[in-house]
Amino acid sequence: MKSRRGIAFRIAAPVLASVTVIFLFIFGYNYFDARRIVVREVEESARNLAAATVNRMDVVLGKVEKVPRNLAVFLEASPPEDERALLKILRAVVEGNGDIYGAAVAFEPGLFGPGPSGYAPYFYKSRDTIRYADLADESYRYVSQDWYQIPRELECPVWTEPYFDEGAGNIVMSTFSVPFYLTVKGKRTFAGIVTADISLRWLQEIVASIRIEDTGYGFLISKNGTFVTHPLPRLVMNETIFTIAEARNDRTLRRIGRDMIHGKSGFVPFQSLLTGKSCWMVFAPLASSGWSLGVLFPRDELMADVAALNRSVLVLGIIGALLLFAVIVFLSRSITRPLRMLAGATAEISGGNLDNPLPPVASRDEVGDLARSFESMRLSLKRYIADLTETTAAKERIESELKIAHDIQMGILHKVFPPYPDRPEIDIYAVLDPAKEVGGDLFDFFFLDDDHLCFHVGDVSGKGVPASLFMAITKTLIKTKATRGLDAHKVLERVNEDLSVDNTSFLFVTLFLGILDVRTGRLQYSNGGHNRPYVLRASGALETLAGTDGIALGAVEDLSYESKTVVLERGDVLFLYTDGVTEAMNPAKELYTEARLETELAARKGHPLKEIVLALLERIRDFAGGEPQADDITMLTIQYNGAPESPRS
């Protein structure tokens, strides 16, 4: 099931989602742009730092280089007279240059000095004193040393690879070797090498002093790639950048190392050998020695500011989003508050309570319109229900009155059968079934004197209350007009006279009236436009009483009626009815018809009257099926049993 979501949520969610997307976009852009700027600045300052450091070192190295260079020039210009003069100069050089640890002049063997195996006087500092040594030693064989051979072959000054000097107190040293030449027999000939040893401790200190953030560091590699300085002591003088690259199978590192020893400079991503962190590395060559300085800048630490800024921005963004959410919720709740009030009030209305006025909504927006519409709907409903209640009450009153009218109408009709238990000459049974509460059919019978039974069946045009009133009038009129000795048609004429005068409703009544002499069975009758009754003879024959050409009563004034006479035999049954019987209708709109009535009647010869009437009523209802009864149904049966054998007492 879908959970119910309020309008506040439906407004807030998409707005917040949009704001979040926009914020994240801005945040992302800001983050990457800040990084880009930081990287650019880092590169610039890194290059500056490297250049400055390299410069510092080159200055010192350049200063050191000058000493053997000058000495070589001096030796070439004025070769020493003897060994003593040379030693004096050499000692002065070592003494006068604080940066220099030691210096030597190594002659090509046989060119100068005491022995044929060569001469290489060397002064060096040992604690606070200057010591002397001759390097021309069988075991040392200085002519095969790198510091001698390489400059000799290259014919240019050379810085040797750094080396570890145990004799000098376990310090890393490097030697600058400068070749010098003499003219022998008019030919410029290689004469030897002037060297100056320097301790690289100061250089290590400079590099070690490079601290970038917490873990950034500098390192220096020689022309071979050997680590001269590095925060990891085990690397210094033991490993080269290539052996590390080999061990790690790191092609990038190998490429970087190659660039470094080839005197290139650059700014590249690098993984710290110390911490394994991702870094940037700047590298630059020392112009003097061809060595290369590398400085590592730990990426995350440099980005710490950016990251911190981002965190701040993120926090601010979240706070802003929460504030926005609060504002939206407040706004939408203030918009929907009257709606919720309305919802509550209308729920009450739907429960049927229309008396509580809806809460007043002051807003002039759509919600206000809705509230006003609801209020007018409530008032309309209330009015409507009041009207309906009134109408219903009126209807109920009318219905109750009709019910009473029905009871009154039925009350004026005979209900008790047999009506004359002490008159064996006749049996009577009748039924009147109104289509509505009250109807326009009527029947009645009464003795005019001891021997004459007056009876009639009538049908007022139309149905309902008007017909029932007319029926009551007719019945009363007949009772008044039918007097002893009066012919049937005279009764009709008099009744018609009264009914037709000022008959503004144009109602009329068809009426059959008969006067039966119960002693003789002689029946005098007159028919005012009514269905002709039947006589079911005791023999079984079914006769229709001849008409008397009378017109319905009440239609026209001053009418004359006729009477006819028929004689009933013992056991004959007179059957009177209204057109509600023959015009009863079934769902197919077919009428019951006289033909059906006659068949049913003929089939019931000799049956008791009540049985005949009730059976017919049932047959008529069966025929009608579900079709509502359209007209009042009335049947009146009179059986003549003949005069009693013995005179009545």
Added chain:
Amino acid sequence: MEIRKQKTEKGVLVSVSGRLDAVTSPDFDKEMEGCIAGGETVLVVDLQGLEYISSAGLRSILAVTKKLKARNGKIVLASLQSMVKEVFEISGFSKILPIFSSKEEALSQL
């Protein structure tokens, strides 16, 4: 019930078809009221298409008859079908109303 009215030289020809009973007679009354109020005094009611007439229908016809009579007018009926004819005969109305076998005959007799 369906009522069609057609003016002729001699009066209004009113053709009634369907059923004329308690339900439809108020409509019939209203139509006839309209004719009489419009000054018509001669009505020829053609009942060719009338299947059924109840006593309420008879009352409506009687009402028109009496109203026209008060205005020195006249109503004639034509083409009564068997059931309708029987009702008119039984009630005796056939004796107080002029009835013709066809509307042509009715018109020619006016």
